[in-house]
Amino acid sequence: MKKNTMMVFGLAMSFVITQAFAVTTPATKVKGDAAAGKAKSEVCGSCHGSDGNPSAPVFPKLAGQHLSYLTKQLQVFRSQSRANQDVMNAMAQSLTDQDIADISAWFSSNKLKPEPAEKNDLGQKIYRTGIPEKSVPACAACHGPKGEGNPTSVYPVLGGQYSSYISKNVHDFKAGERHNEVMQAVANRLSDDEINAVADFASGLQ
Ligand code: HEC
Ligand code: HEC
The missing domain is CATH 1.10.760.10 (Cytochrome c-like domain)
Structure with a gap:
């Protein structure tokens, strides 16, 4: 039940983002x-x-x-x-x-050079199932089970990206220094430890 709610959230959000993208980025036609x-x-x-x-x-x-x-x-x-x-x-x-x-x-x-896989149980849990009691959706719902993202919905690849960069950017969303409605909603509900754990895990995906 909770999982379904998460998926619906993910799908609804991907729709919102796709629409926003279509309106604000005409240069993709180049x-x-x-x-x-x-x-x-x-x-x-x-x-x-x-x-x-x-x-x-x-x-x-x-x-x-x-x-x-x-x-x-x-x-x-x-x-x-x-x-x-x-x-x-x-x-x-x-x-x-x-x-x-x-x-x-x-x-x-070009081909992304992967990072070593990280065994991080907390990070894996957040990435794959989210934190239902805090209404944190699974990162995988948008960024994909292998961190591959989604080009149509404009969800970035996370697998193989540096852990420190993933962590910095989730912190930037949380601090409101980087703006994106979807990611700010996700980041606001994560503690610093949770952000670092999920960044480690996501970085090692390929
Ligand atoms: C509902 C879909 C959705 C979910 C769930 C989601 N993200 Fe995102 N994420 C996005 C979108 C959309 C962007 C691109 C934002 C932009 O265009 O600036 C993004 C961007 C990011 C970025 C920036 C990457 C870069 O290269 O700049 C990071 C890091 C990130 N997400 C991490 C996470 C983590 C960790 C989770 C799980 C805790 C998560 N996201 C869950 C949709 C999602
Ligand atoms: C002096 C170093 C430097 C140069 C030169 C530079 N960048 Fe960057 N770039 C950065 C840093 C640092 C960031 C990370 C910003 C942050 O943390 O939000 C970045 C971020 C980016 C991102 C966002 C990646 C993501 O996953 O969100 C893109 C895209 C990018 N740069 C493209 C370019 C392009 C194209 C050029 C050349 C026209 C360029 N950069 C030149 C330092 C540089």
Whole structure:
């Protein structure tokens, strides 16, 4: 019964997000070219790695992330509705819709280097079944059983992403520093320990 409620929540939310995405991101209609994106992304590579697998976990992996998600994030960095004043707002400022399409095509076409699997019972429980008594939905309902996300609903890949980045971003949603109705509702109900546990587990999925 509870599980069904979670699924309905997930489906309803994915509908809301899909609709919002369709309205706010017309530039997804621009067709990207990965080879052009490779040439245009040289500056990005110094932090994110030339293929989107960075050498240090302070920078998120972009390789293998969904095209739709990379496109959306570059658009919201550019419009500053996702704040990252030190770096990403400035980086995205000079990108045209065509640049965004090309660069997103490049990074999404590369293979993500996985992270070692993490045995974390609390993290696994939260990821797979949520926390019903706190109305936390299973992450898997949207981010997929293997952390593969969903390109159509614009749910990002989490499997193989650095644990520290997953944890930081859930904390950012919780603190209201990063805005997304769905993720803020999820993050608000998680304690710091729960966030760290589920980040460890999700990172090791592949
Ligand atoms: C000086 C280092 C640096 C450079 C150069 C840089 N980035 Fe970033 N990028 C970051 C950091 C740090 C973050 C994480 C921000 C956060 O924690 O929210 C980030 C986040 C991102 C994200 C969000 C990923 C996600 O999973 O949410 C995308 C997409 C991205 N960068 C693309 C690019 C592109 C494309 C370029 C080149 C045009 C670029 N970055 C250049 C440091 C950099
Ligand atoms: C109802 C669907 C849904 C559920 C359930 C959900 N998420 Fe998300 N998640 C999203 C969406 C949508 C985004 C993209 C938000 C945006 O566009 O900024 C997202 C983004 C994220 C990001 C940012 C990743 C990145 O690369 O920038 C992290 C981390 C994350 N979710 C972790 C979790 C965790 C951990 C759970 C379980 C506790 C969870 N999510 C449950 C829909 C969901």
